[in-house]
Amino acid sequence: ETGVTQSPTHLIKTRGQQVTLRCSSQSGHNTVSWYQQALGQGPQFIFQYYREEENGRGNFPPRFSGLQFPNYSSELNVNALELDDSALYLCASSPGTANTGELFFGEGSRLTVL
Amino acid sequence: SQQGEEDPQALSIQEGENATMNCSYKTSINNLQWYRQNSGRGLVHLILIRSNEREKHSGRLRVTLDTSKKSSSLLITASRAADTASYFCATGRQTGANNLFFGTGTRLTVIP
Numbered sequence: 764e765t766g767v768t769q770s771p772t773h774l775i776k777t778r779g780q781q782v783t784l785r786c787s788s789q790s791g792h793n794t795v796s797w798y799q800q801a802l803g804q805g806p807q808f809i810f811q812y813y814r815e816e817e818n819g820r821g822n823f824p825p826r827f828s829g830l831q832f833p834n835y836s837s838e839l840n841v842n843a844l845e846l847d848d849s850a851l852y853l854c855a856s857s858p859g860t861a862n863t864g865e866l867f868f869g870e871g872s873r874l875t876v877l
Numbered sequence: 878s879q880q881g882e883e884d885p886q887a888l889s890i891q892e893g894e895n896a897t898m899n900c901s902y903k904t905s906i907n908n909l910q911w912y913r914q915n916s917g918r919g920l921v922h923l924i925l926i927r928s929n930e931r932e933k934h935s936g937r938l939r940v941t942l943d944t945s946k947k948s949s950s951l952l953i954t955a956s957r958a959a960d961t962a963s964y965f966c967a968t969g970r971q972t973g974a975n976n977l978f979f980g981t982g983t984r985l986t987v988i989p
Contacts, residue, residue: 765919796976805965805979806920819975853919860975863907866967868919 765789769854769869776844777877784839784872786854792867794860795837797829798853800871806853812837813860841874849876881966881980889986896953898983900966901946908969909942910977911951913962920965923951928971958989 766789776782788795794813798806808821812831826842835856841848851873855866881902890896900909908927912920926933926942926949933940939952953960963984967977 765921767919798979805981808976808978811976821976851917855920863969863975865910865922865925866912866920866977868912868921870919871917873917 765856765867765869767854767856767867767869769852769872771872772870773873773875775875775877778844778846780844780876781840781842782844782874784841784852784854784874786837786839786856786869788835788837788854788856789867792856792858793835794857795831795835796855796857796866797837797839798855799823800851800853801847802850809839811860818860844876846876849874881968881978883964883966883980883983885983886981887984887986889988890956892956892958892987892989894956896956896960896985896987898951898964898985900949900951900980902949902966902968902978902980903947904968905971906944906968907971909940909949910967910969911938911940911949912965912967912979914965914982915962923964953985956985956987958987961985961987 768787796811797809800806811819815831831837851871855868884899910925911923963982965982966980
């Protein structure tokens with residue numbers, strides 16, 4: 764158990780809809796990173812939040828957006844869903860920026876877009 | 878895009894044998910990490926090796942790092958059926974990005 768929780772665990776949406784995924788970070792961690800993992804692939808970095816500010820973004824379009832709250836929990840929002848957005852979305856927390864140490868992952872949210 | 882590539886993509890061994898997985902990457906790093914993922918679930922951190930280290934051990938795990946070749950290997954000794962999972966290497970770059978870059982993974986199957 765990493766102490767990182769994600770919700771919902773599974774959800775199904777249709778093309779064009781919007782989705783919000785939630786993540787509670789491990790106690791004491793002020794950085795949250797989001798990753799997208801397509802079937803059979805490695806996780807791809809979406810963005811990272813540090814103390815409520817976005818401080819890094821991968822190669823994802825602006826319809827992928829996020830928030831971090833004062834308690835360091837985070838949301839990932841995806842607008843105008845496309846079929847290719849079907850994936851496992853992973854949240855990870857860390858006590859500092861994610862390139863310097865271990866990441867603590869949640870179990871993920873499995874999104875299916877029909 | 879992925880930072881690294883694992884090799885092989887899939888590996889099947891008998892229980893008790895050793896499993897070796899390799900990872901190659903492209904840019905200068907400050908650390909390299911290995912993670913394990915059971916089918917469709919979250920990733921679990923296994924071990925971290927810093928760029929100034931060459932070898933590290935943790936239980937049945939042994940990791941090596943060769944920064945001149947931009948490669949790493951993960952050795953799991955005396956494998957067990959419970960080691961069946963996907964294994965990913967991830968790199969933290971020295972400059973330009975403050976996230977981890979994951980490879981494509983090796984799917985390990987340990988046959989009882």
